[in-house]
Amino acid sequence: MAQQVESARRVPLSRDRVLRAAVALADEIGIESLSMRKLAQQLGVVPMALYKHVANKEQLLDGMVDVVVGEVDPPVRGSDWKSAVRQRILSARRTLRRHRWASQVIESRTTPTPVVLEYMDSMIGMFRDGGFSVDLTHHVMHALGSRMMGFTQELFDDSASSDAETPPAVSHEMADKYPYITEMAMARAHDAESAVGPGCDDQFEFEFALDLLLDGFERLHRQGWTSTEH
Template identity: 50%
Template sequence: MTSPRATGTAPRSALTRARVLDSAVALADRDGLGALTMRSLAKELGIEAMSLYHHVANKEDLLDGVVDVVAAEIQDAVGRLEALPDDAPPSAWKPAMRRQILAARAVLLRHPWASTVLETRKSFSLHVVRYYDSLIGLMRRGGFSYDLVHHAMHALGSRALGFSQELFEPDGATAGSGPGGGTTDGADDAATAMLAQMADELPHMVEMLAAVGHEGADSTLGWCDDQTEFEFGLDLVLDGLDRLAEREQH
């Protein structure tokens, strides 16, 4: 008799929500968010689709679950960073917060589709809430009032979690559209062609896009969200917050 291990499938009793979610993350990493369906996930696990409903209620519950897995990975990455010593000066908040946010981004770069899902969730993962609480703690260490912390969180927006929201994107160029979740060459090419046709109407836009370049796909979470652009925006916000915090203390 052939064993479940030999066929690559597991007996139903071995299936857990954690295993389902880990497999969903692996599937999205490999094939992109669009490939993550209940049917494709069941096939990945070697089970009938109906068996999934014992572990995830529906597609939205599945997406909440994969966000939780990625957010737990972010918390783990942040937890491995060197903690601020008790006698650190207030100014230490900024480099510590920068390291933490870039650690979160490094996780998202391993799961490029996750930023798209994070933007659509109606409920917060407890891991995400704890992550935000740690950011608040760093700003309080820097002398921020809670009012300034609140303004800071709005100013940072999605950058606090390691990605920047695009002003606009070519159709199909969202994180999660291509294999692994990155942008698609076809969408980039179509956008470039469209802008070239409108060069007379959009001279500044066309010249700007011709002058700037972005890094490879391994540092990108959106059409313009590459590592250089992300760090530029992050540093701009953190530098401004640093000045405001100093002003509050004098």
């Protein structure tokens, strides 16, 4: 450890190095435990040295999002729009599976960074290059929402209830009051390695919904759908 810190001190500090070190540290200890002090310790510098490259914690988080989004594969050239969009979104999902804290940070940002704007612009461009009108593309982007970035926002976080053992009496009461919820809960088979943690956002369900959306977009595009007609 001492040798690693000493080696880190000899490498010049830069904004890129600070951000990539922050991403690696968040991968290791979680985003909640990340602090400027711990990051400085990891880099073998005093905390004040970081502020030459990031003004504050919020700017650090913005930069970390940029690093993560920058890892998403670029659009596939020469493919039809549907394949290109699907491959890009699934690449984004693979990226978030490597950085499981990232969806939480992306959701917390109030203003998109230039890297995120470039990503969104390229996504829009894939639909426009595929012949979609500006009108339809606008509604497509709303329909995709966070799925465009590789994750979905669940209505409820059921990870706590699924981990705890429910007393039999409570289970029977739940089944009587909410039979269809209970039926679905008993039948589900979810992926504990979801990009957004335990819950309903496993890989199969993500791709299932993505393909439904893409098929729907394709149908509307072929029909020449416009919002002014509805």
